[in-house]
């Protein structure tokens with residue numbers, strides 16, 4: 001049987017690196033993305049074609065369910081054993097000036113997206129008694145960052161959800177963990193003052209998407225069976 005892994009937001013950045021790494025580990029990777037098909041195709045090429053594209057907006061529950069049901073109909077008898085809830089956006093502003101739409105958009109993608117994608121995939125993982133759910137949190141969800149009240153709330157929420165769900169499904173061989181990166185070099189951190197920020201990072205550099213992907217790959221492996229409900233920071237010592 002094929003081992004299937006779904007990575008939300010797999011077209012760019014950390015998600016792309018996770019797709020490439022999981023493909024190297026032998027997974028057939030389902031690359032989700034919102035709109036950037038060209039970037040998703042590039043990810044697929046980097047994986048030597050060992051996967052497929054599955055576009056949907058993680059914040060749209062109906063769209064997610066339809067896309068996953070369609071995938072299942074095309075893969076009878078198979079199931080997605082690894083889910084990486086990675087899709088996320090930031091819309092930074094101090095709370096006093098934050099448009100209500102920016103509050104909801106960030107929560108809808110980064111937090112409700114976790115619910116929308118995880119719920120339909122969970123029954124098969126429980127039935128087969130093996131599953132790996134890895135949620136992309138952030139240092140912002142652990143310590144909070146000014147100008148990111150919406151993003152911190154979403155990431156803090158995903159950390160709490162990770163811990164709760166881990167306890168619900170541990171007996172069924174399903175692990176649920178969160179990865180909390182600091183500053184990683186991707187489109188999301190483009191335009192930040194890297195030189196100034198590096199002064200606050202003990203490792204004195206931004207992280208690479210591939211470094212986050214290596215951690216995700218370990219959590220997705222059979223070797224990580226006894227790690228669940230954990231939040232693992234990967235931040236060059238920025239916050240411990």
Ligand code: NAP
Nearest residue numbers: 009011012013014034035036057058087088138184186188
């Ligand atoms: P990125 O380079 O901006 O890529 C974002 C990815 O998410 C893209 O693949 C994008 O798809 C996808 N996406 C956005 N909205 C979506 C939606 N509604 N439905 C489905 N996919 C959607 O971001 P990144 O830096 O790799 O970040 C990945 C994750 O790591 C995020 O959850 C982020 O919060 C977290 N993180 C990043 C850092 C960092 O320093 N970079 C630090 C901590 C946490 P399209 O290509 O179609 O737009």
